[in-house]
Amino acid sequence: MRSSKDLIPKFVALSQLREKIQSQYDIIKERSKFSDTNMFEIYFEISEKDAALKDLFDFLGDDIHDFFKCTRVNFLKPKEVPQLHYAPTSSFKFKGKYTNAEIELPIKIYRSDKHKCIRCFKYTADEENQICPYCKTYLPEDFDISKALKSM
């Protein structure tokens, strides 16, 4: 079993990282019309060899995007560029400490190139006024979203 002593450095590093990202969200909101953080995708740039950082992110599991209040969290290899329609909305570095090592983590925030899902409100749908692939798994196969909307 993990002792709580092992968990504290993780919580500290992750909450500092989240604070840094939150302050970038605030900057973006101030200078653009993007007010919903669900519009954002975060890209962390980490090298394959960085076991400590991988361990830190693995700790958050599948809920990692909820932790950072964005639509999706992605990982890039150093110098890798994501194939998206938009330029990054914000590009910065997180500097902190984890497991007694200094962390320098390059982060980019992109506006998602997907549409707002009408079920979960995340920007994960392929088309406007549609349900995203994740939410589709919760609905019957013959469910017709346009009919459902008209009957509302």
Ligand SMILES: [Zn+2]
């Ligand atoms: Zn959805």
